[in-house]
Amino acid sequence: MPDNLQDWLNDRIAGNPTAAEPSSSVQKKILNDLTASLEPVTPLPSIPVMAAGFASAFLALALILIAMTDKAGLRLMTLVQLASVTTVLAAGAMLVCVFLVWQMIPGSLRLFSAPRVIPVAAVALVLVVALLFPWPRSPAFIREGWPCTLMGLGIAAVAAALISPIVRRGVATSRTAAGAAVGAFAGTLGVAVLQFQCMRQQAPHLLVWHLGSLGLAILIGAGAGWKLPPKSSS
Numbered sequence: 001m002p003d004n005l006q007d008w009l010n011d012r013i014a015g016n017p018t019a020a021e022p023s024s025s026v027q028k029k030i031l032n033d034l035t036a037s038l039e040p041v042t043p044l045p046s047i048p049v050m051a052a053g054f055a056s057a058f059l060a061l062a063l064i065l066i067a068m069t070d071k072a073g074l075r076l077m078t079l080v081q082l083a084s085v086t087t088v089l090a091a092g093a094m095l096v097c098v099f100l101v102w103q104m105i106p107g108s109l110r111l112f113s114a115p116r117v118i119p120v121a122a123v124a125l126v127l128v129v130a131l132l133f134p135w136p137r138s139p140a141f142i143r144e145g146w147p148c149t150l151m152g153l154g155i156a157a158v159a160a161a162l163i164s165p166i167v168r169r170g171v172a173t174s175r176t177a178a179g180a181a182v183g184a185f186a187g188t189l190g191v192a193v194l195q196f197q198c199m200r201q202q203a204p205h206l207l208v209w210h211l212g213s214l215g216l217a218i219l220i221g222a223g224a225g226w227k228l229p230p231k232s233s234s
Contacts, residue, residue, distance in 0.1 A: 047101050047109075054097035054163070058185065061159060062192050069197035076201045084128045089192050092121040096184045100163075103178040104170020118184070126207065133203040145209035148198055152190035152213030153220075159186035160221065172225075179225015180218050187217025 045053070066074075077085070095118055102110060138144055160182050172178035194210045 050101045051097045055094055058093050061189055065193045066196045071196055072199035073201055074196045081132050084132055088125045088128050093188050095121055096188055100181040100185055103172045103181045106171055106173045129203050129206045135203050137204045145205055148194055148209040149213045152194050155190040155193055156186035156217040159189045175225040176222050180222035183218040183221020187214035
């Protein structure tokens with residue numbers, strides 16, 4: 001009987017019907033190696049509990065950051081604009097929270113297709129902005145716009161830094177998707193804060209500079225997730 005496990009596996013792969021079973025010493029070594037690799041783990045909460053936790057964190061961060069700003073956007077928006085934007089942002093944030101939890105728990109039950117539903121939410125936000133906000137374009141479009149994108153990315157960076165350690169407690173099957181989910185969460189938070197504090201409530205500004213920060217946050221998150229090393233065992 002072979003004492004080398006690799007030789008035995010090669011015989012099996014080659015279809016050798018006479019390949020003997022590993023010796024008792026090899027089987028004992030395999031058992032010892034597997035036993036030594038086992039580590040205690042802390043079970044994660046259920047998907048609804050985790051999603052509600054992320055949503056609560058999103059709401060708390062948004063309220064704190066909005067309270068710290070000038071809130072010019074809140075004063076300038078009409079009731080219809082305020083209700084529509086708030087509804088779409090809240091729905092999008094909830095979807096992102098659920099998607100983020102799914103990345104942490106492989107094989108979890110998924111009630112909808114995130115690659116289909118989340119883009120629909122993004123399109124809904126674009127349509128709300130395009131249809132409800134005026135279209136005049138400022139002569140200083142770039143000079144007035146890029147500070148908003150930088151602010152949105154700054155908020156996103158802080159939010160991503162806060163939730164990334166929590167996300168890494170899970171086991172993401174795709175680090176790129178997990179990074180994109182973190183970026184989407186953080187970027188959506190940035191857009192929410194920008195919407196309520198920015199005094200430039202015109203569709204071109206909102207679409208390019210506000211939603212542009214969300215797109216950049218997702219791309220940066222996906223890139224950062226792809227480059228991150230797997231979660232190390234301790």
